[in-house]
Amino acid sequence: MSIQLTDIAKHFGHTGKGHKGKGSPGQAGGRALEPVNLKIADGELVGLLGPSGSGKTTLLRIIAGLESPDRDPAGRILFGDRDVTDVHVRDRRIGFVFQHYALFRHMTVFDNVAFGLTVLPRRERPSSGEIRARVHRLLEMVQLERFAGRYPAQLSGGQQQRVSLARALALRPDVLLLDEPFGALDAKVRQELRRWLRQLHDELGFTSLFVTHDQEEALELSDRVAVMSHGRIEQIDTPDALYRTPANRFVFEFLGDVNHLEGEVRGGTLTCGEATLAVDLPDGHQELLLRPHEVRLAEAPTPEAQLPVTVTAISPVGAEVRIEVAADWLVEPWLATIRHADYERLALTRGQRLYAIPRHWHRFSAEDTPQRQAITA
Amino acid sequence: MSSLALRLSRRRVLPGFGLSLGISLTFVSLVLLLPMTGLVGQLKGLSLAEYWAIISDARVVASYTVTIGAAAVAALANAVFGLLLAWVLVRYDFPGKRLLDALMDLPFALPTAVAGITLATLYAGNGWVGGLIEPLGLKVAYTWVGIALAMAFTSIPFVVRTVQPVLEDLPHEVDEAAMTLGASDATGFRRVILPYLWPALVTGTGLAFVRSLGEFGAIIFIAGNAPFETEITALMIFVKLQEYDYAGASAIASVVLAVSLALLLVINIWQGHFIKRLHGGRG
Numbered sequence: 001m002s003i004q005l006t007d008i009a010k011h012f013g014h015t016g017k018g019h020k021g022k023g024s025p026g027q028a029g030g031r032a033l034e035p036v037n038l039k040i041a042d043g044e045l046v047g048l049l050g051p052s053g054s055g056k057t058t059l060l061r062i063i064a065g066l067e068s069p070d071r072d073p074a075g076r077i078l079f080g081d082r083d084v085t086d087v088h089v090r091d092r093r094i095g096f097v098f099q100h101y102a103l104f105r106h107m108t109v110f111d112n113v114a115f116g117l118t119v120l121p122r123r124e125r126p127s128s129g130e131i132r133a134r135v136h137r138l139l140e141m142v143q144l145e146r147f148a149g150r151y152p153a154q155l156s157g158g159q160q161q162r163v164s165l166a167r168a169l170a171l172r173p174d175v176l177l178l179d180e181p182f183g184a185l186d187a188k189v190r191q192e193l194r195r196w197l198r199q200l201h202d203e204l205g206f207t208s209l210f211v212t213h214d215q216e217e218a219l220e221l222s223d224r225v226a227v228m229s230h231g232r233i234e235q236i237d238t239p240d241a242l243y244r245t246p247a248n249r250f251v252f253e254f255l256g257d258v259n260h261l262e263g264e265v266r267g268g269t270l271t272c273g274e275a276t277l278a279v280d281l282p283d284g285h286q287e288l289l290l291r292p293h294e295v296r297l298a299e300a301p302t303p304e305a306q307l308p309v310t311v312t313a314i315s316p317v318g319a320e321v322r323i324e325v326a327a328d329w330l331v332e333p334w335l336a337t338i339r340h341a342d343y344e345r346l347a348l349t350r351g352q353r354l355y356a357i358p359r360h361w362h363r364f365s366a367e368d369t370p371q372r373q374a375i376t377a
Numbered sequence: 378m379s380s381l382a383l384r385l386s387r388r389r390v391l392p393g394f395g396l397s398l399g400i401s402l403t404f405v406s407l408v409l410l411l412p413m414t415g416l417v418g419q420l421k422g423l424s425l426a427e428y429w430a431i432i433s434d435a436r437v438v439a440s441y442t443v444t445i446g447a448a449a450v451a452a453l454a455n456a457v458f459g460l461l462l463a464w465v466l467v468r469y470d471f472p473g474k475r476l477l478d479a480l481m482d483l484p485f486a487l488p489t490a491v492a493g494i495t496l497a498t499l500y501a502g503n504g505w506v507g508g509l510i511e512p513l514g515l516k517v518a519y520t521w522v523g524i525a526l527a528m529a530f531t532s533i534p535f536v537v538r539t540v541q542p543v544l545e546d547l548p549h550e551v552d553e554a555a556m557t558l559g560a561s562d563a564t565g566f567r568r569v570i571l572p573y574l575w576p577a578l579v580t581g582t583g584l585a586f587v588r589s590l591g592e593f594g595a596i597i598f599i600a601g602n603a604p605f606e607t608e609i610t611a612l613m614i615f616v617k618l619q620e621y622d623y624a625g626a627s628a629i630a631s632v633v634l635a636v637s638l639a640l641l642l643v644i645n646i647w648q649g650h651f652i653k654r655l656h657g658g659r660g
Contacts, residue, residue: 066553089556096557102550105655106572116558119568153656171559 001080001174001207003040003063008075009033010058010067010231032058033231035073040209042080045201046236047218048211050228051254056211057179059228063209064096064177065089079175092175095168095206099180101160103152109163110148113138116171138166141200158189165197169204176201178210182217194221215255219243227251249364252289259290259334261361273329277358278304288361295336296357297323297346307356309334311348316340323348325356413634419627431628439605440613441632447521447609448589451528456582459536460574466537467544481537484530489594496527497598519601524609527595532585539581540574547573576648583644587637 010033033055040046048056061067062077066089069075077085084092103112114135117126126134139145142162152160161181168176181197182190198221201208212218218225219239226236227250235247246252263272265286270277279286301307309325312333316322321343326333334356338346346354420428431437466478484492500507500518507518517523547570555565571578593611600607610633617626 064557066557089553090559090561094557096554098550098554100548100550102548102554104551104554104569104572106575115555115560115568119555119558119560119564151655167554167558 002042002078003038003175003207003209004076004078005036005038005063006076006078007035007037007073008059008062008077009035009070009073010055010062011070031231033062033069035075036231036233038226038233038236040207043205043207045198045208045221045223046210047222047225048209048228049215049218049225049254050213052213053230054228055231056213056228058231060177060179060209060211063175064094065092066096093171093173095171095173095176097161097164097168097176097178097181099183101152101157101164101184103160103164103167105152108149108151109139109144109155110135112152112163113166113170115167134170138170141169142166156189157185158193161185161193165200169206174206176206176208178208180211180213183212183214190217197221219255227254229254246362249289252362252364257292257335259292259295259336260332261288261290261358262286262331273327275307275327275329276305277307279361281363286363288358288363290334290358290361292322292335292337293320294358294360295334296359297325297336297338297342297348297354298357299346299354301355302357305355305357307358309354309356311350311352311354314343314348314350316343321348325354416627416630416634419623420631422624423628428628431625432632436604436608437610437613437629440608440610443521443524443607444590444610447525448528448586450525451532451589452582452586454525454529455533455536455585456578459533459581459585460540460578462533463537463540463544467541481534484532485534489531489592490598492530493527493595493598496523496530496595500526500599518599519603519607521607523599523601524596524607527599528589528592531592531595532588535584535588536578536581539577539584543574543577576651580644580648583640587640590633590637 010031012030012032036059038059048060050056058067062069065084065087069077069085075085076083079092104115107115114131117131117134120126125131136145136148139148142165144159144162144166147155147159147163152163155163161184165181178197182193185193194217210221219242222239224236224238225242227234227242229250235242235251237245237247242251243255246255252258261270261272261275261277263270263275263277263286265271265279265281265283267283268278268280270279270281270286270288277288279288297309307327309327309330311323312326313324314321315324320337321340323336323338323343324333325336336356348354423431462477462481466474466481497518498504500523502508502511502518504518510517517526551573552565552570555569560568591611593609593615596609597612597615600609600612602608602612610629614626614629614633617623617629
């Protein structure tokens with residue numbers, strides 16, 4: 001079922017009751033969400049990505065019906081053709097997975113998963129035999145049949161989150177919402193569960209929306225990712241498009257490591273201390289951004305690029321070697337990733353003097369970046 | 378006990394076990410066990426038949442009925458209203474919340490006799506409340522209702538203070554989860570929240586009940602103390618003492634002691650099993 005949001009906004013006011021997201025941003029008026037518009041297609045898996053306080057959890061909870069949006073502007077939430085703006089959470093037919101599982105600790109795994117079915121009104125409730133069969137099917141799906149009689153405290157974090165997922169899926173919801181579902185798990189389990197959620201999603205075809213602050217997770221798992229900051233959706237796109245053509249500087253900086261180069265441009269040459277780089281830009285102060293893989297390291301400068309640097313740290317773990325370089329003209333050290341072959345050829349050691357040669361660089365004009373100061377956080 | 382022995386045999390990392398356990402046991406012996414031994418010691422002058430005659434005296438038995446009945450009513454009322462009070466104190470924000478929270482402990486701090494006199498004046502036929510309700514045929518002072526009221530007054534903090542911290546620890550997500558699964562508020566409360574609070578609620582109610590069994594000061598002023606009608610067991614002990622019948626007083630006291638101890642023990646064992654089950658043991 002598709003999800004459509006129009007003008008959903010949220011202030012954190014003085015109501016003082018209930019649950020208050022994970023901390024509202026310290027903006028004037030306590031605005032947690034600017035009016036948000038979002039359309040999610042049927043069967044899509046969308047990630048809401050952003051730093052903490054960006055409003056992503058609030059947005060998710062509003063879609064779930066656990067929090068209500070502002071009355072002014074009067075936003076609307078549609079599930080398919082059904083307007084659920086004023087529908088109570090228990091009637092929205094959603095599945096919700098909490099970061100800390102929120103399992104009922106006094107019930108067995110079986111009873112946890114069966115809960116949604118057993119609280120159905122009597123005439124809609126399946127027979128106890130059917131409930132048993134359905135719960136066992138769900139437990140099989142999450143590979144926990146053997147644990148049906150256990151209590152949540154006897155399970156590992158990953159297993160508990162799988163129970164929580166089975167519980168959320170028991171009522172066959174049209175929409176599955178997940179709030180940092182893997183946030184409390186360790187890296188390996190997280191990787192495994194991620195793959196498994198993707199598989200489950202493709203198999204069962206529900207529409208899902210999940211919140212994360214982990215860019216890798218968002219990019220790997222989602223069909224599309226919505227990048228959020230300060231209560232706004234900065235960009236929503238496929239992972240590939242987000243990475244290659246970021247809409248603004250925030251998105252660019254949030255999705256990976258970034259090197260900065262700041263300096264004065266005069267006559268097609270950018271100068272920053274002893275460093276110079278030929279650029280095709282108008283005169284004046286400019287700031288360029290570079291990804292680590294867009295920086296090459298060489299023993300000699302080129303006519304276009306004279307950027308002398310010193311190697312300060314080397315991390316040869318993984319597919320590429322990560323080299324940290326520093327120089328007097330750099331405010332913050334740069335990060336360069338090079339192939340193992342190049343690393344061996346250059347015979348890099350710490351303290352070695354080299355030249356950085358940019359392959360590409362990016363630049364965002366000031367209008368694109370109204371929230372520049374927020375970025376360094 | 379077997380688990381304690383097991384733990385003793387293991388090498389421990391935390392320092393000071395011997396010292397702290399030694400001091401604790403000494404303290405418990407001096408303050409709790411010694412007086413209780415003294416009480417039991419008083420009984421040695423009595424033969425079994427005499428002991429039985431004292432504790433099964435018709436007037437004393439009537440006092441058991443009054444005490445236990447009133448304490449049960451008071452404990453149940455406290456279970457309901459204590460739970461409600463704890464719920465209000467934890468789940469909502471309102472002006473005067475801190476004050477209400479502090480008020481909860483007043484029955485602990487107040488001398489029970491003060492509470493008793495206050496309640497008696499308030500509910501007597503010429504008192505504020507008594508004057509209002511007695512024309513309606515409701516008599517509180519000098520009836521067992523008054524006894525239950527005084528008991529409820531002195532023991533309400535037990536329920537509130539045992540339930541409150543458990544309720545505070547209950548994450549919001551748990552009842553939100555129940556809601557997302559379609560549970561109505563009533564169902565969510567009954568099937569999710571109440572089972573969470575159950576051990577604390579039972580403990581608190583049990584403590585309130587046991588406390589009420591032994592309450593004296595708050596009750597005697599409002600009870601009227603009519604033999605066979607509104608005499609409580611604690612009063613029977615007091616009466617024996619006034620007659621210098623120490624052995625008789627001790628005999629009745631030993632019954633109260635035994636009942637209280639048995640009840641506390643049962644609650645503790647049950648709660649231990651409950652908690653063990655949550656953590657995966659077969660309780």
